[in-house]
Amino acid sequence: MMSVLDFDNLTKRYGRTTALRELTLSIPEGSVYGLLGPNGSGKTTTLGLALGVLQPSGGTVRWFGAPATAATRRRVGALLETPNFYPYLSARQNLQIAADVKQTDARSLEAALETVGLAQRQREPVSGFSLGMKQRLAIGAALLGRPEVLVLDEPTNGLDPQGIADVRALVQRLAAEGRTVIMASHLLDEIEKVCTHVAVLHQGQLRSAGPVAASLATADRVVLGLAPGTAADVLRAALSSLPFVQDVRPETDGRVSCALAIGHSPASLNQALFAQGLALAHLEMRHRRLEDQFLELIKN
Numbered sequence: 001m002m003s004v005l006d007f008d009n010l011t012k013r014y015g016r017t018t019a020l021r022e023l024t025l026s027i028p029e030g031s032v033y034g035l036l037g038p039n040g041s042g043k044t045t046t047l048g049l050a051l052g053v054l055q056p057s058g059g060t061v062r063w064f065g066a067p068a069t070a071a072t073r074r075r076v077g078a079l080l081e082t083p084n085f086y087p088y089l090s091a092r093q094n095l096q097i098a099a100d101v102k103q104t105d106a107r108s109l110e111a112a113l114e115t116v117g118l119a120q121r122q123r124e125p126v127s128g129f130s131l132g133m134k135q136r137l138a139i140g141a142a143l144l145g146r147p148e149v150l151v152l153d154e155p156t157n158g159l160d161p162q163g164i165a166d167v168r169a170l171v172q173r174l175a176a177e178g179r180t181v182i183m184a185s186h187l188l189d190e191i192e193k194v195c196t197h198v199a200v201l202h203q204g205q206l207r208s209a210g211p212v213a214a215s216l217a218t219a220d221r222v223v224l225g226l227a228p229g230t231a232a233d234v235l236r237a238a239l240s241s242l243p244f245v246q247d248v249r250p251e252t253d254g255r256v257s258c259a260l261a262i263g264h265s266p267a268s269l270n271q272a273l274f275a276q277g278l279a280l281a282h283l284e285m286r287h288r289r290l291e292d293q294f295l296e297l298i299k300n
């Protein structure tokens with residue numbers, strides 16, 4: 001897959017604070033790429049560097065395989081903070097002002113209103129809009145000029161549940177139409193629902209990157225127990241000898257938990273232990289809370 005954006009050893013320092021440290025990352029074309037991290041982890045800095053709003057202290061940014069130019073910038077739409085719309089003007093009039101500034105054609109304005117679901121209400125003044133509608137209008141402004149890539153910083157921040165659902169559905173629609181979307185979020189749950197790929201940032205450093213399924217799906221654990229009276233050490237030793245078993249840990253009541261490598265099921269684990277002469281009295285899947293998985297990712 002072609003990449004639309006490549007960071008190579010990207011670093012940003014503010015005085016003694018290193019906001020981003022040697023980030024190397026490629027964003028594949030057609031992906032919905034989430035930048036995940038707690039507050040202050042460097043997400044906004046990364047997006048600012050990508051868009052040329054900030055200058056790097058070191059490293060490079062390449063768009064579509066080359067250093068950014070005015071022409072490549074026109075292929076990218078961005079929403080870093082919600083713009084202040086004129087409240088007494090209609091949605092359409094507000095977008096028209098943005099379109100005039102960007103010098104984009106009228107048809108792209110129609111398409112943007114349609115895509116963000118505001119075509120029916122385009123004549124209404126923005127003062128009567130919910131925060132969610134204003135955010136969709138802001139995304140509409142970023143869509144003027146039909147960019148291939150959309151960059152969004154925390155697009156659901158501050159919205160009510162309906163607004164959050166609408167903006168997430170919109171991001172998925174944008175992706176379905178073939179655009180690449182790069183979005184920052186501090187919500188693991190949001191990344192899991194919306195994104196195809198995720199890069200986890202913590203204190204300005206990349207902790208993990210790749211397809212969401214591969215990054216998050218292996219985190220479930222299996223909890224095992226032998227018949228009462230059997231030493232947990234026997235089970236731990238047996239588990240440690242199996243190549244597809246990872247991260248063996250003692251639990252309460254003499255039980256032991258472990259994670260399985262991708263493609264291995266609890267059933268195949270049970271079979272492998274039985275082949276070693278161990279009969280399980282207890283086998284349970286434990287789905288860890290998403291927050292726990294995330295905390296673990298940034299801890300390691």
Ligand SMILES: Nc1ncnc2c1ncn2[C@@H]1O[C@H](COP(=O)(O)OP(=O)(O)OP(=O)(O)O)[C@@H](O)[C@H]1O
Nearest residue numbers: 014017018019037038039040041042043044045046
């Ligand atoms: N203009 C600045 N001057 C000094 N330090 C800054 C500046 N901008 C960001 N920082 C610092 O850089 C680090 C990364 O900030 P950044 O805004 O990129 O994080 P973030 O992950 O986007 O967090 P948030 O979600 O809170 O915006 C933080 O420690 C922040 O305090």
